[in-house]
Amino acid sequence: MELIEQRLLEVLAGVAPRSSSVPFYSTVTGGVVDTVGLDAGYWFANLRRRVRFEEATRVLLGAGMRVFLECSAHPVLTVGIEETAADVGVEVAAVGSLRRGEGGWRRWLVSVGEAFVRGVGVDWSSALPVRPRGEVLLPTYPFQRRRYWINATGGVADLGLAGLGSAGHPLWGAAVTMAESGEVLFTGRLSLDAHPWLADHAVSGRVLLPGAGFVELVLHAGDHVGCGRVEELTLHAPLFLPEQGAVQVQLLLGVADDAGRRPVSVHARSEHADPDLPWTRHAAGILSAEVIDPGFDLTVWPPLGAVPVSTAGLYDDLVAQGYEYGPVFQGVQAAWRVGEVVYAEVALPQEAFVEAGRFGVHPALLDAALQAVGIGEPVPADRGPYLPFAWADVALFATGATALRVKITSAGPEAATLHLADPEGSPVAVVG
CATH class of the missing domain: 3.10.129.110 (Polyketide synthase dehydratase)
Structure with a gap:
């Protein structure tokens, strides 16, 4: 066990100690002593005098110490250290070295890893052999992935408090009718976090909202005002979606003319864009209240002669x-x-x-x-x-x-x- 603890100290310190002498804070004498002083007199005093462990811990915390390593066959002091640190109001890393029934090399590496992930600088070269680094080529084909995460619903706060109404659609957040003009504004926020399925539509290496997505956005808005037919819709610019963050989207339904037709436009910009910068128009068209008779069915399937x-x-x-x-x-x-x-x-x-x-x-x-x-x-x-x-x-x-x-x-x-x-x-x- 002495050899393992010495190696642990070497890794944490980054250098091998020049001797087996390692300074530490004594909970008996209340000061820093050296391992060469751990003679019979020290251990006699250690058994006879009051152990001032909490006091010693507070002194170390006051001196700025934030990492505590307990070199023992099983950690028994780490909990007390953490409780004292919590009482003082500071965060510390308190880790053990070995554990009961786990005294081998694997346990030692786990302990070093625990210290490392809690912010302790570790010189891994003392424990891991140096291997030549090689390049690994990535596959030339697109990654075939499948998500198993539970998707966020992208819920919003009570829109009524902001004077808005729910748009009732997964891609739209809110809708509001303008007081004087009668125009209707839909607003939303598109991101790969809230709508991860959009990441499955990329062209030439960039994720973008499909044209079918614009059609769905406009169809829902039209249905909201009784215009169920998209008479025409032209896409002016692709709407690229960033890997991180989101884009804000607005759809404006104009006032209906005498025939019940409404102009529609879709604009977007990055949610982090300067408020003074203009929005980009991505689509524009005309919605109509005209009812279309389907006039078809595909019940015979596949068709004869197909x-x-x-x-x-x-x-x-x-x-x-x-x-x-x-x-x-x-x-x-x-x-x-x-x-x-x-x-x-x-x-x-x-x-x-x-x-x-x-x-x-x-x-x-x-x-x-x-x-x-x-x-x-x-x-x-x-x-x-x-x-x-x-x-x-x-x-x-x-x-x-x-x-x-x-x-x-x-x-x-x-x-x-x-x-x-x-x-x-x-x-x-x-x-x-």
């Missing part, structure tokens, strides 16, 4: 084009073609089912439907990522879907019409 299209390797191919989809956005399950028309099945992973019920249509599910556009067609080798930037005649007929049947019809160069149905074929949404 030819299966392999989806194996789809997401590997998308990585090569610059898309980086995590598990929540890897929703394409199967696909077929009938001439130029594409049919697909898309679904959310089970861990997203609960949150899907809070959306009109979960952005990851709508994004998966877009991923099937052009599936089965050759992709030019030099093609970069395509992002949807213009939407028209979007209407929602059912909410909270976790899986969809999708029909995709070409609507011209780089344009498509989407019909979305639930797994029984009943209409969920249409993108005209």
Whole structure:
């Protein structure tokens, strides 16, 4: 045990002592003594006189000592030291060296580690051999990860105290109607901490809110004022999400005209931005109160004459084009073609089912439907990522879907019409 304790002192001190003499504070004499003075007379006095342990501890604390190491076969003094320090009002690190039944090298290293994590400088070279450092190459493919943390709900304080009303949506925090103009303002805060599933949507190495996310934000705002149809929506700039921190988002619904149409715009900026800096406009469009008749169903599935299209390797191919989809956005399950028309099945992973019920249509599910556009067609080798930037005649007929049947019809160069149905074929949404 003496050898182990000596090595412990060496590591903590960073140098080997020149002799076995180690100074310490005596609780009997009330002063600093040297181990060479630990003779029979010392131990006789130690047994006969009153032990002034608490007094000695207070003297050391008063001298600025904050690290206490008990070299013994089992720690019995650390608790008393911590209690005295708490009474004085200071924080200390009090650790033992060995423990009953744990007197080997492993226990010694654990004790050193306990001291190290509590702020004690440790010269690990005295205990660990020096090994050459090598470089380790990271994988060239995106990390396939799955979260098991319980997601925060991003709850807010009582909005009524601030004169606001709840927006009733996971991406919106509050809504307020302007007193004179009749405009309606929605506000929210987007971050990867509050909405970790957004981290699964990255393009060229940067996380951004998908176009389907803007559609969902606008659809909910329109439904709030009785405008259930997105007549048009154009994306002006991508909304990148930082790895740390958040962005503030505002959506402004203008006053309705005689036909019940309202202008809508979406702006955002970093939550740490200078208040005097302008907001960035990311999207703008028109909402309408016109009711759209679905006019379709997808109950016959797959359609007659449909030819299966392999989806194996789809997401590997998308990585090569610059898309980086995590598990929540890897929703394409199967696909077929009938001439130029594409049919697909898309679904959310089970861990997203609960949150899907809070959306009109979960952005990851709508994004998966877009991923099937052009599936089965050759992709030019030099093609970069395509992002949807213009939407028209979007209407929602059912909410909270976790899986969809999708029909995709070409609507011209780089344009498509989407019909979305639930797994029984009943209409969920249409993108005209």
